[in-house]
Amino acid sequence: MPVLQVPGRPNTWAAVTETTTYLLSVEEGEEVKVVQWYWGPRLPVAALAEVTLQPARYHGTSFLDPDDIDELLPVDGGRRWGVPSLQATFEGGVRSVELAFERAVESDDELELVLRDAAHGLRVSLHLRCPEGGDVIERWVSVANEGAAAVRLHRLDSGSWVLPARPRHRYTGVYGGWAQETQLQRAELPVGETTFTSRTGTTSHKANPWIMVDAGDATEETGEVWTVALAWSGSWRLTAQRRPEGDVAISAGFGHEGPSWYLTPGDTLETPPALGLHTTGGYGTASRSWHEYARRHVLPHPGELRPVLYNSWEATWFEVTEAGQLDLARRAADLGVELFVVDDGWFGERTDDTRGLGDWWPNPDRFPQGLNGLFDAVRGLGMQAGLWVEPEMVNPDSDLYRKNPDWVLHYPGRRRDTMRNQLVLNFARDDVRAWAVGWLDPLVRDHGLVYLKWDMNRSFTQAGWPGEGERGDLLWIKHTRGVYAVMDELRRRNPGLRIESCSGGGGRVDLGILRRTDQVWTSDNTDARDRQAIQQGYSYLYPAGAMSCWVTDRANAITGRVVPLRYRFHVAMAGTLGIGGDLPEWTAEELAEARELVAAYKEVRHVVQHGRLHRLAGTPGVTASAVQYTLGAEVVVLAYHPYGYNGSVSGRLRLAGLDPDAVYEVVGGDGGPAVPEGSRWHGRTLMSHGLALPTWAPAGPDYRSELLALRRMTS
Ligand code: GLA
Numbered sequence: 132m133p134v135l136q137v138p139g140r141p142n143t144w145a146a147v148t149e150t151t152t153y154l155l156s157v158e159e160g161e162e163v164k165v166v167q168w169y170w171g172p173r174l175p176v177a178a179l180a181e182v183t184l185q186p187a188r189y190h191g192t193s194f195l196d197p198d199d200i201d202e203l204l205p206v207d208g209g210r211r212w213g214v215p216s217l218q219a220t221f222e223g224g225v226r227s228v229e230l231a232f233e234r235a236v237e238s239d240d241e242l243e244l245v246l247r248d249a250a251h252g253l254r255v256s257l258h259l260r261c262p263e264g265g266d267v268i269e270r271w272v273s274v275a276n277e278g279a280a281a282v283r284l285h286r287l288d289s290g291s292w293v294l295p296a297r298p299r300h301r302y303t304g305v306y307g308g309w310a311q312e313t314q315l316q317r318a319e320l321p322v323g324e325t326t327f328t329s330r331t332g333t334t335s336h337k338a339n340p341w342i343m344v345d346a347g348d349a350t351e352e353t354g355e356v357w358t359v360a361l362a363w364s365g366s367w368r369l370t371a372q373r374r375p376e377g378d379v380a381i382s383a384g385f386g387h388e389g390p391s392w393y394l395t396p397g398d399t400l401e402t403p404p405a406l407g408l409h410t411t412g413g414y415g416t417a418s419r420s421w422h423e424y425a426r427r428h429v430l431p432h433p434g435e436l437r438p439v440l441y442n443s444w445e446a447t448w449f450e451v452t453e454a455g456q457l458d459l460a461r462r463a464a465d466l467g468v469e470l471f472v473v474d475d476g477w478f479g480e481r482t483d484d485t486r487g488l489g490d491w492w493p494n495p496d497r498f499p500q501g502l503n504g505l506f507d508a509v510r511g512l513g514m515q516a517g518l519w520v521e522p523e524m525v526n527p528d529s530d531l532y533r534k535n536p537d538w539v540l541h542y543p544g545r546r547r548d549t550m551r552n553q554l555v556l557n558f559a560r561d562d563v564r565a566w567a568v569g570w571l572d573p574l575v576r577d578h579g580l581v582y583l584k585w586d587m588n589r590s591f592t593q594a595g596w597p598g599e600g601e602r603g604d605l606l607w608i609k610h611t612r613g614v615y616a617v618m619d620e621l622r623r624r625n626p627g628l629r630i631e632s633c634s635g636g637g638g639r640v641d642l643g644i645l646r647r648t649d650q651v652w653t654s655d656n657t658d659a660r661d662r663q664a665i666q667q668g669y670s671y672l673y674p675a676g677a678m679s680c681w682v683t684d685r686a687n688a689i690t691g692r693v694v695p696l697r698y699r700f701h702v703a704m705a706g707t708l709g710i711g712g713d714l715p716e717w718t719a720e721e722l723a724e725a726r727e728l729v730a731a732y733k734e735v736r737h738v739v740q741h742g743r744l745h746r747l748a749g750t751p752g753v754t755a756s757a758v759q760y761t762l763g764a765e766v767v768v769l770a771y772h773p774y775g776y777n778g779s780v781s782g783r784l785r786l787a788g789l790d791p792d793a794v795y796e797v798v799g800g801d802g803g804p805a806v807p808e809g810s811r812w813h814g815r816t817l818m819s820h821g822l823a824l825p826t827w828a829p830a831g832p833d834y835r836s837e838l839l840a841l842r843r844m845t846s
Contacts (some may be wrong), residue, residue, distance in 0.1 A: 132241075133147060133239050133261065134146050134147075134237065134238075134239070134240060134241060134259060134260075134261055135147060136237065136247070137154075137156075137179045137180055138179075138180045139180040140156070140179070140180060140184075142156050142157040142232070142260075143155070143156035143158075143179075143184070144156070144233065144235075144237075144242055145174070145176065145179055146242075146259055146261050146266065146268050147173065147176060147261070148173070148265065148266040148267070149154050149173075149264060149265055150173050150266055150410070150411075150639075151170070151171060151172060151266050152169060152170075152172070152173050152174040153167070153169070153170045153268055153327055153407070153409075154166065154168040154169040154170075154174070154179070154184075154228065155167050155203060155230045155243060155259075155261075156169070156184065156465060156488065157235075157697060159232055162209055162229070163231050163232045163246065165201050165202060165203045165204060165208075165246075166200075166201050166202060166203070167201050167202070167203055167292070167293045168201070169814040170293065170294070170295075170357065170407070170409055171295070171355070171409055172409075172411055174213050181656055181783075184543045197210055197211055197213060199211035199215075201293045201378075201380075202216075202291060202293075203270070203291060204217055204255070204272060204288075204290050204291065205217075205380075205382070206218070206219075206228035206230065207219070207226060207227070207228060207286075207786055208226070208227035208229055208581055209227060209229065211375070213289070213372055213380065214324055214370045214372045214380065214382050215286060215382075216272075216288035216289075216290055216291045216298070216382045216384065217251065217255065217272070217274075217284070217285065217286065217287055218284065218286040219282055219284050219285065220282070220283045220285065221248075221250075221251040221253075221278075221280070221282055222251065222278075222280035223279070225251070225300070227396075227562070228248055228253070229248055229250070230246040230247065230255060230376055231246065231247055231248075231249060232244070232245075232246055232247040233246060233247050234256075234652060236441040240260055240261050240262070240263070241258065241260045241261075242258070242259045243258050243259075244256065245572065246330045248630055248790055250278040251278045251280070251282065252276065252278025252279065252396075253274060253275075253278060254274065254275040254277050255272065255273075255274050256272065256274070257270070257272055257290065258270065258272065258273065260404075261717050262424070262427070262428045264423070264427055264434075264450075265420055265423050265424050265427065266408050266409060266410060266420055267406050267408045267420065267421075267424045267428075268406070268407045268408070269404040269405075269406055270289055270290045270292075270405050270406075270407065271289045271290070271401065271402045271403065271404045271405065272287065272288070272289055272290060272401070273399065273401040273402070274287065274394070274399065274400050274401075274775060274780070274814070275398070275399040276394040276395065276396055276397065276398045276421070277396075277397075277661075278325055278396060280396065281393060281394060281395045281601070282393075283391050283392070283393050283441055283601075284390045284392040284394065284400070286368075286384065286385070286386070287384060287392060287400065288368075288383055288384025288402065288405070289361065289383055289384045289385075289386075289402040289404060290380045290382070290383075290384075290402075290405055291382040291686070292333065292357070292359050292381045292382075292383075292405070293378060293379070293380050294379040294381070295378055296376060296377035296731070297346035297347075297377060297378075298346070298347075298377070299319065299320075299346065299347045300320040300345070300346060300347065300373055300379050301317060301318065301319055301320060301344065301345055301346070301347045301349075301753070302317070302318065302320045302342055302343065302371060303315065303316070303317045303342070303343040303345075303671070304316055304327060304338070304339070304341065304342050304343070305338070305339045305341075305668040306337060306338055307336050307337060307338075307339075307637075307665075307668070308336050308337060309336050309635055309636060309638075309655065310636060310654060310655050310656035310661075310689055311336075311654070311656060311661065311665065311701075312339075312636060312637035312638075312640075312653065312654045312656075312668070313339060313637060313665050313666075313667075313669045313671075314636045314664060314669030315664070315667060315668045315671070316794075318749045319347070320344065320371055320372050320373045320379065321373060322374070322375050322428030323372075323373065324370050324371075325344065325370065325371045325372075325373075326368060326369070326370045326371075327340070327368075327369045327370075327371075327389050328366075328367065328368040328369070329365075329367050330366055330387045330389070330590075331366065331590035331591060331638075332366055332534065332555070332590055332591030332594065332610065332611075332664055333364060333365065333366075333634050333638050333639050334363075334365075334367070334585060334634070334638060334640060334641045335463075335638060336634075336635070336637060336638045339360065339641065339672070340363060340383065340641055341359065341360035341361070341369075341671070341672050342358065342359055342360075342368055342371055342381060343356050343357070343358040343414060343417055343671070344357050344358070344371065344379055344381070345357070345414075347487050349413050349414060350414070351413050351414050351415045351746060352412065352413045352415055352416075352787070353411075353412065353413045354411070354412075354413045355368055355409070355410070355411050356409070356410050356412075356413060356414060356416075357381075357407070357409050358407070358408045358409075358410075358417050358421070359380075359381045359383055359405060359406065359407050360383075360406045360408075360642055360672060361383045361384070361385070361403060361404075361405050361406070361419070361641070361642075361643075362403050362404050362405075362406060362429075362641065362642035362643040362646070363385050363403040363611070363641060363643045364615075364639050364641050364643040364644045365385055365386075365607055365608060365610065366385065366386055366387045366390075366591075366607055367383070367384065367386070367387070368383070368384060368385075368387050369381065369382070369383040369384075370382050370383075375466050375493060382403065383405045384402055384403075385403055385607075385608060385611075386607060386608070387403060388750065390594075390604035390607050390832070391604055392605055392608070393601040393602045393604065393605070393825060395602070398758070399448055400608075402585055403643055406424070406642065407638045408420055408421065408424075409427060414671070415745060415746060415787070418670060418744065418746075419447075419743050419744060419745075421671075421672045421728065421742075422673070422674040422675075422744060425642065425645060425673060425674050425677070426674060426741070429642050429645050429646050430646075430649065430674075431622070431646070431647065431648075432629070433676070433741075434741075436736060436737055436740060436741075437649065437650055437676060437677075437679075437736075437740060438469035438515065439468050439469050439708050439710070439729055439732065439733070440466060440468065440470040440471070440472055440517065440582070440679075440709040440710075441459065441460075441463035441466075441468040441470070441471050441472065441514075441709065441711070442472045442474055442584070442662045442681060442709060442710075442711045443456060443472065443473055443682075443711075443747060444519070444711060445657070445683050445684065445688050445711045445712060445713065445839055446459055446473035446711070446712065446713040446714065447474075447476070447478070447713075448461070448486070449481070449482055450476070451473065451474075451475075451476035451477050451494075451497055451504050451668065452497055453498055453504065456473055456505055457505060457508055458660060458715065459471075459714055459715075460509050460512055460514065461512060462714040462715065462722075463710065463714065464512035464514055465722070465726070466710065466714075466722065466725050466726050467726060467729035467730055467733065468514060468710060468729070469513075469515065470514060470516075470581065470582055471509045471512075471514045471515070471516060471517065472516075472517035472518065472519065472582060472584060472766070473502075473505070473517075473518055474519040474584065475519050475521075475586075476490050476494075476497075476793075477493060477497065477498065477502065477519075478490060478492060478493060478494055478495060479492065479494060479497055479529065479530070480528075480529075482494075482728045484526075484551055484552055484553075485526065485528060486526050486528035486529060487526055487528070487529055487530060488521060488524045488529055488553055489524070489525035489526060489529040489530070489531030489556075490529050490530050490531055490568045491522075491571075491574065502518075503577075503578060506578050506579065506580075510548075510579070515581045515582070515585065516578060516579060516581065516582075517580055517581060517582030517585060517629040518574070518578070518580055518582075518583055518584070519583075519584045520571070520574075520583055520584070520585060520586065521586040521587065521588060522556075522567045522571060522585065522614075523555060523556050523558055523587050523610075523614060524554070524555065524556065524586075524587070524588060524589065525539060525553060525554050525555075525556055526553050526554075526555045526771035527547075527549065527552070527553075528552075532554070538556050538557060538560065538562070538563050539554040539556055539557060539839065540555045540557050540591055540592075540593060540594045540596070540606065540610075540623070541554075541593050541595050541597070542593050542597065543595075543597055545593050545595070546593065547593060548593060549578070550588075550589035550590065550592070551588050553588065553589055555589065555591055555594075555610075557596060558609075558610045558611075558613030558614050558617065559596060559605070559606040559609030559610045559613050560596075560613075563613070564613050564616060564617050567617045568617055568620050568621065570668075571583075571617070571621050572620075572621060572624050575621065575624075575625045575628055576625060577767065580628065581627075581628060581629060582628070582629050582630070582631065583628065583629075583630050583631070584630075584631045584633050584652065585630050585632055585633060585648070586631070586634065586635075587631040587634040587635070587638065587639055588634065588635045589635075590768065591607075591610075594606060594607065609644075613644070615644075615646075615647060618630060618647040622647060627769070629649040629650075630647065630648040630649060631648060631649065631650045631651065632644045632650075632651045632652070633651070633652035634652075636652060636653070636654040637651065637652065637653045637665070637669070638652040638657035639651070640653070640669070640673060642672070642673075645673070645677060648677075648730055649677065650676075650677045650678070650679045651673070651677055651678065651679060652679050653665060653666065653669055653678050653706070655689065656689050656690070657680075657681050657682075657683040657687060657688075657689075657711060658689060658692050658694070658701040659687075659694045659698050659699045659702075659703075659752075660692065660694065660702075660752040660773055661690060661752065662702050662703075662748075662752070663664065663702055663751035663752030663756065663771065664751055664752045664753075666680070666702070666705055666706065666751065667746065667751045667752075669742075670758075672747060673790055674740075675705060675706045675707075675739055675740060675760065676706075676707060676739075676740035676741055677706075677707070678706030678707060679706065679707050679709060680702065680703035680705065680706040680708060680709060681703060681708075681709040681710060681711035681712075682699045682700050682703045682708070682710050682711065682712060682725070683699070683712045684708075684716065684717075685721075693755075694834055695834045696721050696725065696728075697724065697728065697801075697834075697836060698773075698834040698835075698836045700728040700732075701769050701771065701837070701838060702769075702771070702836075704731075704732045704735075704736075704739065704769060704838065705769050706740075707740060708729070708732045708736070710729075730836060731801070734799060734840070735760075735761065735765075735799070735838070735840055737765075738760045738761070738762040738766070738767045739760050739767055740761035742761050742762035742767070743760065743761045743762070744758060744759070745758065745761070745776040745786075745787040745788050747759050747768070747786065747787060748784065748785070750773075751771065752773060753773070754773075754774075755770070755771065755772040755777065755784075755826070756771050756772075757769060757771065757784050757827075759786055759787060759788070761789070763843075764788050764841070764842050764843035765841075765842055765843075766786070766841040766842070766843070767838070767839070767840050768800075768838070768839040768840075768841070769836070769838055769839075769842075770802075770824050770826040770827060770836065770837050770839070771826065771836045772826045772827060772833055772834075772835045772836070773831045773833060774833060775830065775831060775832055776829060776830050776831075778829050778830075781821075781827075782823055782824075782827050782828050782829055783822060783823050783824075784821050784822050784824050784827050785818055785819065785820070785821035785822075786814075786817040786818055786822070787818060788817055789814035789843070790843060791813070791814045791815035791818065791846055792813070792814065792815065793813070793814045793843045793844065794811050794812070794814075794843070794844040794845050795811065795812055795814055795817060795842065795843055795844065796809060796810065796811045796841060796842055796844050797810045797811075797839065797840070797841055798840050798841060798842045799839075799840035800837060800838050800839035800840050802824060802826070802835055802837040802838075802839050803825040803837070804825070805823050805824060805825050806822060806823075806825075806839060811844070814843070822839075824837060825837065826837040
């Protein structure tokens, strides 16, 4: 959809998406401002010329009135006291940014507004793009130091988004930690500045760069929701400022307080895109719109089906041997697994986590003939081959570090703090990136790998880049871009390669990394009940097809919780299914059941991975809950009930997003007598009265779960 110049209104543009309008203009008074007038349900384009533009807030004449009302890029300068999206110090300690409007560069789906601080030669471009289809608006900022002196940027966000005043606002987002990523939180947005951030150098387990805001009245299915996400995999900051006047401005960008970006004359810097989305359809529609955007515009191969993988980590930990892996491969193939992945412990002297990271050749004791013996056997079993790597890391006890101690993030004269006995290689450096491509490319090519699990297991500390002087902080940006560049180059050279982003579990899940990876490791926590909450939070932004989920052992390795195999499978089948258990320990009955469940998943995975997701009901992992996926005429429901008795549930599950007048027939599943194959209902009945599912019955054993497949018969 286009970005239109509003007829009859100079310097005013409307970004028109499928269901929304975003209206902005350049206001040239004593001071130039780029103002957002409107962001909400779609306005008739023809009428825009007639509409009186009014700021969302009353702007009187009091000496207290700020000028940062409704700006796309409020700067630190002039009569502004809110959150600045751009903050700079120029030569001589001058801090007040003063921008003049130069020109607009327009194309069908993109607008660039060029502004300039003439006194110091800082060019600032605001970019806006409406990708085809959907309601997401992409915005980013690029700056160029065209002056004679250096400029230091303390904050350069991708821009600010303004939400109209309401009596109250509520935010939804996720927090977490290792093994408990993407925990949903929803709370009143107080008057003031609420900041969500990562200072780790990665996206982080503790927060994720997106927010949804509503007026306190949105539900899963109804209500206005404004949402902003940042497509970035390094440190970030998102500040939601609810102003005393009752409106909200959300500024989002890379970096965090402290590091600053030093631009010498001639330097340029571009932010990652911040993405805005408005809907009147509640959180569910917001999530589905994000999923659709990820499929259309982010994921590199959205049309593919992700294979069922086996990963040996929880089976062998660091005890990797060729014979052991081959034994696991045979058992995995027997279950219907399509991709066999050797995790950590296959390379260098890596027999535990104290050594070997950085030495990326097959461990000579464990694989004396190299890895191809194993991988040829894997292929002979009908599976494809994949490997775990952690390219950004090095153990001090490694040949790589002994040879190149300067390659890590460090400051001369400061400690080099390790975490998990490792240091971070500086991917901002050209030589480090060249080294990485230099071993990754042959590793993939020579072993016929179709998959890498790209891990990143620690946060930045002592993040110095000696030799770069004042520009050293830029490594916070350039490391992330360096990782992107290596992944992009690797994919370019190996078009068949697919990558899973992992960072000690789900520490690097975002719309930046998903542009060059195909799936993400959601969490190291594979406990089915804990996973349900993690997967629920994940689903707010990211699509199920990219969500990697494993079935592991009976007693979970992290929590010790014992959950029936079927329930574990049904939870992992809600995304892209994998198996990560110690298969020699599984009983013959468990293996037989697993074989059936893998086959059942393959029957429905196209609907799960590519369909429209509805979070149907309940608190996942706590109460009876269910998720539904719909693709064309096909509907798949996964229902869960972890507890035995719950008299307060109705026992009926209402479906969503169906054609009310069509008839739906049960065509598969393992629900039991209440929902035999061939049963038929109208869409309207399913949505308003619901299905009586055995899983949802108030009384029954713990950990009931089921998979149900329906098909639309007529409409
Ligand atoms: C991280 C990952 C795990 C596993 C280990 C290997 O913790 O999240 O899945 O790959 O590293 O060391």
